[in-house]
Amino acid sequence: MPGKRIAVIGAGVSGLGAIKSCLEVGLEPTCFEGSNDIGGLWRYEEKTEGGRPSIYRSATSNTSKEMTAYSDYPFPAHFPNYVHNSKIMEYLRMYVRHFHLTKHIRFLTRVRSVRKRPDFCSTGQWDVVVETEGKQESYVFDGIMVCTGLYSEPVLPLENFPGIKRFKGEYIHSWEYKSPEKFQGKRIVVVGIGNSGVDLAIDLSRVASQVFLSTRTGSWIWNRVWDNGLPMDVALFSRFNSILENLMPTFLTNRLAENKLNARFNHDMYGLQPKHRFLNSSRDTRRVPFIDYMDDIASEIGVKPNLLSLLLWDPKLAVKSFFGPCTPYQYRLQGPGSWAGAREAIMTQTERIIKPLRTRSLACAPPQHSLPCWLKSVCVALLVSVLTVVLLKQ
Ligand SMILES: Cc1cc2nc3c(=O)[nH]c(=O)nc-3n(C[C@H](O)[C@H](O)[C@H](O)COP(=O)(O)OP(=O)(O)OC[C@H]3O[C@@H](n4cnc5c(N)ncnc54)[C@H](O)[C@@H]3O)c2cc1C
Numbered sequence: 001m002p003g004k005r006i007a008v009i010g011a012g013v014s015g016l017g018a019i020k021s022c023l024e025v026g027l028e029p030t031c032f033e034g035s036n037d038i039g040g041l042w043r044y045e046e047k048t049e050g051g052r053p054s055i056y057r058s059a060t061s062n063t064s065k066e067m068t069a070y071s072d073y074p075f076p077a078h079f080p081n082y083v084h085n086s087k088i089m090e091y092l093r094m095y096v097r098h099f100h101l102t103k104h105i106r107f108l109t110r111v112r113s114v115r116k117r118p119d120f121c122s123t124g125q126w127d128v129v130v131e132t133e134g135k136q137e138s139y140v141f142d143g144i145m146v147c148t149g150l151y152s153e154p155v156l157p158l159e160n161f162p163g164i165k166r167f168k169g170e171y172i173h174s175w176e177y178k179s180p181e182k183f184q185g186k187r188i189v190v191v192g193i194g195n196s197g198v199d200l201a202i203d204l205s206r207v208a209s210q211v212f213l214s215t216r217t218g219s220w221i222w223n224r225v226w227d228n229g230l231p232m233d234v235a236l237f238s239r240f241n242s243i244l245e246n247l248m249p250t251f252l253t254n255r256l257a258e259n260k261l262n263a264r265f266n267h268d269m270y271g272l273q274p275k276h277r278f279l280n281s282s283r284d285t286r287r288v289p290f291i292d293y294m295d296d297i298a299s300e301i302g303v304k305p306n307l308l309s310l311l312l313w314d315p316k317l318a319v320k321s322f323f324g325p326c327t328p329y330q331y332r333l334q335g336p337g338s339w340a341g342a343r344e345a346i347m348t349q350t351e352r353i354i355k356p357l358r359t360r361s362l363a364c365a366p367p368q369h370s371l372p373c374w375l376k377s378v379c380v381a382l383l384v385s386v387l388t389v390v391l392l393k394q
């Protein structure tokens with residue numbers, strides 16, 4: 001729909017990507033952002049503001065830079081693999097500058113309502129009411145991209161804590177937490193062992209007299225840094241591993257994963273052993289198998305990489321795409337929106353991962369971590385057979 005006008009609501013990570021994607025296909029985006037700047041959740045502010053996401057000063061990504069990057073804009077090589085919020089903002093500002101996105105954003109403008117127009121059936125158009133400094137304006141758009149995020153308001157289920165009315169201390173939601181200073185010397189209980197709970201317990205433990213981390217169901221604890229010191233997602237989220245996982249019976253995947261996590265530390269000994277098996281968590285209903293999910297969407301828009309044809313015309317790239325981490329650049333190799341830099345981005349991703357780690361050069365030769373030649377050949381043969389079976393089945 002070239003030339004059509006699109007309202008993008010929110011200028012966080014999703015909104016910025018949405019503006020860029022509209023421009024790529026000749027749509028005319030106008031992004032409305034309620035605050036005075038880009039970045040959404042990742043823009044740290046000292047004060048919280050109702051209706052806006054909020055993070056604490058120490059917040060750092062739990063997805064690594066190569067897996068988190070926009071598909072046509074890798075993070076700079078020298079950035080750490082897990083990125084502090086200030087560095088994510090730096091990256092987002094570079095992205096906005098590089099693709100000239102600012103001129104499409106109207107700051108301090110909240111979208112108040114989005115409604116189908118009376119002639120929506122024939123035009124597909126929407127009435128959008130926005131508010132800037134108390135003044136409302138109406139616009140008509142051909143499409144809406146809702147990029148308002150998930151974490152703008154705290155959810156504090158006080159009904160589950162009947163004693164709270166008698167509690168003489170202070171209680172807050174993690175949305176309100178910024179830094180540990182004002183909790184110096186206090187006894188604190190952090191309720192919930194999600195990523196927020198664990199991050200806050202660690203932050204607070206440095207100044208509080210004691211910190212208790214409370215959990216009602218336990219949890220499987222993952223570390224950001226995995227075998228060989230690689231980022232966890234880089235080490236685990238490959239197409240090769242995804243196929244293995246799909247072929248393996250669930251009980252075996254559970255057993256292997258739980259053994260691995262228990263080898264790091266014994267969940268039972270720490271009182272953390274969850275009631276749920278590794279793959280059957282009820283609180284993980286929003287979570288999806290990353291590569292299958294990405295591939296499903298990619299197939300719909302025609303950008304899923306065809307590894308079999310890749311194997312024929314660019315075997316090095318095919319091997320890297322199959323055994324290496326499934327980085328976003330893979331979805332820019334072919335089809336609509338393909339990017340000439342995608343191959344280079346994939347072939348150099350390991351260098352960008354290693355760059356911030358290797359802060360001095362050693363005189364001795366580094367240990368060889370790569371697979372022996374015979375094993376590589378077996379793996380390539382396996383890849384060809386699996387791909388052939390998959391293709392024949394389709
Ligand atoms: C503490 C924390 C850490 C996280 N860490 C990671 C991580 O490491 N990796 C990862 O992939 N994900 C992580 N997430 C998930 C996170 O939600 C995403 O990384 C990302 O910020 C989502 O971006 P977004 O643009 O969808 O939403 P947001 O970042 O929430 O941005 C939404 C924007 O929309 C604006 N807005 C909202 N309503 C309106 C309106 N009506 N009119 C105008 N503007 C409006 C807001 O002002 C805001 O700027 C984390 C989440 C939390 C809470």
Ligand SMILES: NC(=O)c1ccc[n+]([C@@H]2O[C@H](COP(=O)([O-])OP(=O)(O)OC[C@H]3O[C@@H](n4cnc5c(N)ncnc54)[C@H](OP(=O)(O)O)[C@@H]3O)[C@@H](O)[C@H]2O)c1
Pocket residue numbers: 059060061062063157160174191192193194195196197199215216217218283
């Ligand atoms: N980059 C980072 O490091 C980072 C940091 C923070 C958050 N995040 C992301 O932000 C998102 C939200 O994370 P989150 O940790 O804020 O939320 P979350 O993952 O939903 O975890 C919430 C925790 O609170 C507990 N809980 C909820 N209601 C409760 C109740 N009524 N009584 C007792 N316990 C209760 C839950 O227990 P049950 O498990 O028993 O339900 C769970 O342990 C996730 O995507 C996460 O990855 C990332």
